[in-house]
Amino acid sequence: MATAVPAVESGLLPEVSNSWRARIFGVSWLSYFSYYFTRKNFAAVKSSLNLSPANLQWVDFAYLVGYMVGQFANGALGEIFGPRILVSSGMLISAALTVMFAMADSITSQILIAYIAISAVNGIAQSSGWTGNARLMASWFSTKQRGQIMGAWSTCYQAGGLAATLVAGQLLHLGTWRVMYLCMAAWVAMIGIIYWFTMRNIPEDRGFAPPDPIAIRSATTKQADQRAARRAIFSNPMTYSFGACYFCMKLMRYGFLGWLPFYLHAKFGYGKAESLTMSIAFDLGGIPFAILAGQIADRLLGGRRVLVACSAAFVLFGALLAYRTFAANGTAIHFALLMAVGACLFACDSLISGAAAQDLGGPDAAGLACGVVNGIGSAGAVVQALGLVALAEAYGWDGVFQVFQWTAVVAGVVLLPFIRVRPVVRGLVNVPVAVAAESNKR
Numbered sequence: 001m002a003t004a005v006p007a008v009e010s011g012l013l014p015e016v017s018n019s020w021r022a023r024i025f026g027v028s029w030l031s032y033f034s035y036y037f038t039r040k041n042f043a044a045v046k047s048s049l050n051l052s053p054a055n056l057q058w059v060d061f062a063y064l065v066g067y068m069v070g071q072f073a074n075g076a077l078g079e080i081f082g083p084r085i086l087v088s089s090g091m092l093i094s095a096a097l098t099v100m101f102a103m104a105d106s107i108t109s110q111i112l113i114a115y116i117a118i119s120a121v122n123g124i125a126q127s128s129g130w131t132g133n134a135r136l137m138a139s140w141f142s143t144k145q146r147g148q149i150m151g152a153w154s155t156c157y158q159a160g161g162l163a164a165t166l167v168a169g170q171l172l173h174l175g176t177w178r179v180m181y182l183c184m185a186a187w188v189a190m191i192g193i194i195y196w197f198t199m200r201n202i203p204e205d206r207g208f209a210p211p212d213p214i215a216i217r218s219a220t221t222k223q224a225d226q227r228a229a230r231r232a233i234f235s236n237p238m239t240y241s242f243g244a245c246y247f248c249m250k251l252m253r254y255g256f257l258g259w260l261p262f263y264l265h266a267k268f269g270y271g272k273a274e275s276l277t278m279s280i281a282f283d284l285g286g287i288p289f290a291i292l293a294g295q296i297a298d299r300l301l302g303g304r305r306v307l308v309a310c311s312a313a314f315v316l317f318g319a320l321l322a323y324r325t326f327a328a329n330g331t332a333i334h335f336a337l338l339m340a341v342g343a344c345l346f347a348c349d350s351l352i353s354g355a356a357a358q359d360l361g362g363p364d365a366a367g368l369a370c371g372v373v374n375g376i377g378s379a380g381a382v383v384q385a386l387g388l389v390a391l392a393e394a395y396g397w398d399g400v401f402q403v404f405q406w407t408a409v410v411a412g413v414v415l416l417p418f419i420r421v422r423p424v425v426r427g428l429v430n431v432p433v434a435v436a437a438e439s440n441k442r
Contacts, residue, residue, distance in 0.1 A: 013209035016140065020206060024140045025149070027198050028133045029156045031087055034191040035129040036160035037167065037184040038098045038122070043258070044168035045177040055112055060258075061385050062116040066123025068378035073124070075131045075371015079230065082201035083132035083139075083367070090128025091192030095185040097122040102181035130353070130374055135367030138358040139202045142211035143423045144298065146355045147305050151294020154350035158283045158290065161257070165276075212363065222364075229364035233372055238360055238421070241414050242352050243376025245313065248411035249349040251380035252404050255388050256282050256345075267397050268328065278335060285339030286346025293347035294355065303422040305359065309351040310419050313412035316344035320405045324398060348411065353377065359423040 042063070046056050078086045097118050100107075104114040141149045164184075171180035200206050233239055260282060264275040293312060297305040323337040353374055361369030392400050 013204070013207060016203050016208040016211065020203075020208065021140065023198060024136065025153060027195060028136055029153055031091065031191055031195050032129050032133050033156040033160035033163065034188050035091065035094070035126055036157070036164040038094045038188045039126055040161055040164040041098065041168050041181055041184050042119070044165065044172060044180070048177045049115075051112065051115075057385065057389075058112075059115050059119050061382070062120040063123040063126075064254075064378065064382045064385050066120035067127045068123075068375055068382055070124035070127030071131060071371045071375035071378055073371075074128045075368045075375065076230075078128075078132050078135045078367035078371065079226070079365065083136040084196065084199045084201050086128045086132035087136075087199075088192050088196040090125045090132065091188050091195065093125040094122055095189035095192065097125060098181050098185035098188070102178040102185075127371075127374075127378075131367050131371040134354060134358060134370035136199065136201065138361070138363070138366035140211060143359070144303065145211075146358060146423070147294040147298035147303060147308075147351070149294070150354035150358070151291045151297075151350060154290050154346075154354050155287045158286045158346060162280060162283050210363070226364040229362055230368050233361060233365055233369050236360065238418055239369070239372055240376070241418060242357060242360065242373045244414045245309070245348070245411045246352050246373055246377025247380035247383075248313075248407045248414075249345060249352065249380070250377045251384045252407055253345060253349060254381040255384045255400070255404070256341075258384070259388065259392075263397055268334070278331075278338070281335045281338035282342040285342030286349075289343035289347045290350040293351055297351065297355070301422075303359075304419065305351045305356045306415055306421050307419040309348040309356060310412050310415035312344050312347040312351075313408050313415065316341065316348065316408040317405050317412075319344045320401060320408060324401050324405075344408075352415075359421075 042059065049056070051059070074086060074090070101115065101118045101122075104118065105111050108114050137150060137153060138146070168180055168184070171183055203210055256279075260279040261275040264270045264278050270278060293308050294305075297303060297308040301307055319337070319340040323341055327334045327337055353370065357370040357373040358366040360373070361367070388400065391403065395402075
């Protein structure tokens with residue numbers, strides 16, 4: 001007897017319209033871009049808070065720990081409540097906490113404890129942005145497009161960091177740091193409200209077919225599949241490979257973001273304004289190459305995103321070596337080499353934390369997969385917060401960059417077993433990346 005072919009959701013519903021794709025991409029990009037306005041504002045006001053460097057480091061550390069823990073928690077919550085609730089509430093909570101931070105000295109005399117507590121909770125709220133939006137994008141865009149779409153989408157965190165720094169600087173010129181904090185909070189709250197009214201969790205909520213053909217399932221079957229997919233995240237070795245790679249990427253990226261202007265001033269004698277301008281090269285290099293990496297993976301390599309990320313990690317070793325060797329040979333060369341470092345780092349970073357992690361979770365657990373990978377990776381940011389200054393004091397800044405070089409190698413090595421992996425959509429079912437990996441080995 002022939003096996004009956006199940007009905008397919010995409011055969012019963014119209015495809016997602018271009019206007020809705022543009023809305024989902026645009027508002028989602030804007031939301032994560034805006035998260036940085038209540039994330040990077042603290043870096044701009046450290047000199048205004050009358051706290052010692054050690055105390056400032058504890059505030060940073062509290063935020064990073066909260067962010068790491070929140071990645072795991074929000075990855076699971078996003079699968080339960082959906083990205084619309086998760087992201088909107090995360091933005092509103094982050095905005096409220098930013099107002100509390102600005103007003104803390106009028107509420108309590110234990111100002112350091114207040115700053116640490118508020119920053120830790122803000123880290124949890126901020127972690128809703130990546131997991132929630134990654135789940136949203138996985139639901140609205142097809143597996144075949146994912147590398148290209150997420151490569152372009154991931155420019156939001158590079159552009160957001162740049163914009164937040166520039167806006168914070170301008171607002172500080174116009175008023176006190178508290179005024180700047182309140183303005184940044186107002187912006188984030190406004191975008192959170194816009195997100196709530198304009199976003200929908202899945203295409204079916206607006207009467208569209210899912211982007212990949214999926215066999216119609218009963219509610220009971222769908223819930224069982226989702227539970228199985230979530231369990232598989234924790235038993236799949238790729239989860240820990242991606243997490244280890246992202247640990248390395250975040251350790252280096254947060255080291256650059258937190259200390260690059262200081263390093264440029266201390267090592268090369270640039271003025272404070274020059275150091276800040278020069279440091280922008282790191283982000284500028286990342287924006288086009290995050291896009292290019294996704295294009296290469298999807299258009300040239302059949303969706304082998306891990307292969308591109310692995311290659312970028314190894315090339316990053318060479319870029320860091322070149323930077324250590326030739327950065328002193330003039331401002332233009334220095335700027336170009338910083339761009340090259342940013343290009344390689346963000347190419348790997350954006351693929352592993354975005355498209356590859358979404359592939360790992362498949363249609364039923366993309367948000368959780370992104371949360372787990374990013375949670376493991378965020379431990380790298382915590383480690384650099386604790387150890388980078390001590391490393392620089394013990395071995396000098398050149399020693400720090402040597403550690404970064406070999407960290408890039410480790411990031412590439414842990415991906416090597418999975419460079420042939422690619423997601424496959426066969427017939428009626430979107431095949432998760434783990435299944436595709438097994439077939440690719442045959």
